Amino acid sequence: MRRVVTALVLMAAIAPGARAQEPRAKSYFGMGAGGYLALSGVGDRGPAGEIEWYPGGGWKRFGIRAGFYGFDYDFEGVLLTAGMTYTAAAKRPKIHLAFHADLAGTADDPQGTRLGGGGGIQTQLWLWGPIALGFDSTVHILFGGDEDAVTINLASSTTLRLSF
Numbered sequence: 001m002r003r004v005v006t007a008l009v010l011m012a013a014i015a016p017g018a019r020a021q022e023p024r025a026k027s028y029f030g031m032g033a034g035g036y037l038a039l040s041g042v043g044d045r046g047p048a049g050e051i052e053w054y055p056g057g058g059w060k061r062f063g064i065r066a067g068f069y070g071f072d073y074d075f076e077g078v079l080l081t082a083g084m085t086y087t088a089a090a091k092r093p094k095i096h097l098a099f100h101a102d103l104a105g106t107a108d109d110p111q112g113t114r115l116g117g118g119g120g121i122q123t124q125l126w127l128w129g130p131i132a133l134g135f136d137s138t139v140h141i142l143f144g145g146d147e148d149a150v151t152i153n154l155a156s157s158t159t160l161r162l163s164f
Contacts (some may be wrong), residue, residue: 025058028063028092030081030124032134032159036069040108041153042079042114042142043071048157050122050136052085052098061087065100067136069155077109081140083119096124096132096163104140104153114142114151124163134159 029052034049047070054063068082083102090096101119118140126132140153 012041013163025054025056025060028163030096030132030134030161030163032132032161034134034157034159036155036157038153038155041079041140041151041155042109042111043069046070046072048136048158048159050134050157050161050164052084052100054087063087063098065102067102067138069157069163077111078107079140079142080105080107081118081138083117085122088121093126093129093163095126096122099103102140104142106142106145109145111147112145116140116142116151118153124161126163129163130162132161132163134161 009123033049036046037045050065052063052065061084065083065085069079071077077120081102081104084101085098085100088099089099091136095118098120099119102115104115106114118138120136120138122131122136124134136157138155142153145151
């Protein structure tokens with residue numbers, strides 16, 4: 001019994017300083033092009049493009065991203081986004097799930113410039129090698145325009161991606 005108590009006391013004294021070595025995060029890059037559909041907001045449907053980079057190292061699960069959403073395939077206006085992304089779960093090269101927060105703004109919008117922010121959730125499913133399908137659901141709240149109104153942009157995009 002004395003040995004068990006001694007072992008427990010020693011483990012309790014050593015345990016707070018001991019921790020597992022966390023593996024160093026690797027750099028990761030992805031980009032995709034496709035289309036989007038919007039339930040509400042500045043455009044009903046159009047082309048979509050996304051790009052993100054996870055530098056790894058001290059950034060661990062965090063990265064940066066940018067997005068492009070054209071209005072109705074006629075390019076009368078575009079919604080541009082830029083922000084941070086966070087890997088919630090990943091089993092590369094099979095699936096990657098990330099949350100993102102963005103600043104957003106419109107350019108060449110016939111209704112006037114709108115600025116705001118939002119975010120969403122992105123999923124990537126690998127098909128073969130670096131080729132993946134991307135699904136991104138977003139909500140952006142935009143302020144301004146001709147009527148100085150608030151616009152809520154709810155959209156979902158599907159992209160064919162290169163991820164490596």
